[in-house]
Amino acid sequence: DQQVKQNSPSLSVQEGRISILNCDYTNSMFDYFLWYKKYPAEGPTFLISISSIKDKNEDGRFTVFLNKSAKHLSLHIVPSQPGDSAVYFCAAISTGTASKLTFGTGTRLQVTL
Amino acid sequence: AAGVIQSPRHLIKEKRETATLKCYPIPRHDTVYWYQQGPGQDPQFLISFYEKMQSDKGSIPDRFSAQQFSDYHSELNMSSLELGDSALYFCASSVIGEMNTEAFFGQGTRLTVV
Secondary structure: OOOEEOOOOEEEEEOOOOEEEEEEEOOOOOOEEEEEEEOOOOOOEEEEEEEOOOOEEEEOOEEEEEEOOOOEEEEEEOOOOHHHOEEEEEEEEOOOOOOOOEEOOOEEEEEEO | OOOOEEEOOEEEEOOOOOEEEEEEOOOOOOEEEEEEEOOOOOOEEEEEEEOOEEEEEOOOOOOEEEEEOOOOOEEEEEOOOOHHHOEEEEEEEEEOOOOOOEEEEOOOEEEEEO
């Protein structure tokens, strides 16, 4: 049962444009969401998080939007850079259990010149 | 800034041997997670600890065990190693709060069982 889903396995965006990565979840007990960037054979790199009591969090080029009623969140990267090319995972935590990061399946972003 | 430290970075063991992986979380983080990532696969959750107590268990084989010590470092012990245990093992630590929620991963330990 995939509680966190990223329905787009890949995304290609031109340099300088906006990248939008989407994530849906089913467990209404999740109350914190995180985005990670991952290169092959390396550990995931934390990018940004958002609490379920917020609908937006911004950090530099990264903005995460949360639509709790739709159980949907998205990561916006503006402007996209070639170094952003990686696999992006969203993850969720339920503080009720406070025990595990539940990951989505990942979206491979390629930023082209 | 301090990050999550994992040791060793690489480990080669023979079948049926034992391996111990270590993880040193970020200071003030209260939760430690262990993940296993096989070639071409997504990270699979193994086990987690909250304030030194096991808090959740995923798809961890009975041959594996883990604990978190008083200094908050954690060790994953793997016995009777099998070829299929060859993977990247990641440790992560997190803290959750209204003002600051973060979870960081270590660089991983690559275990090769021959």
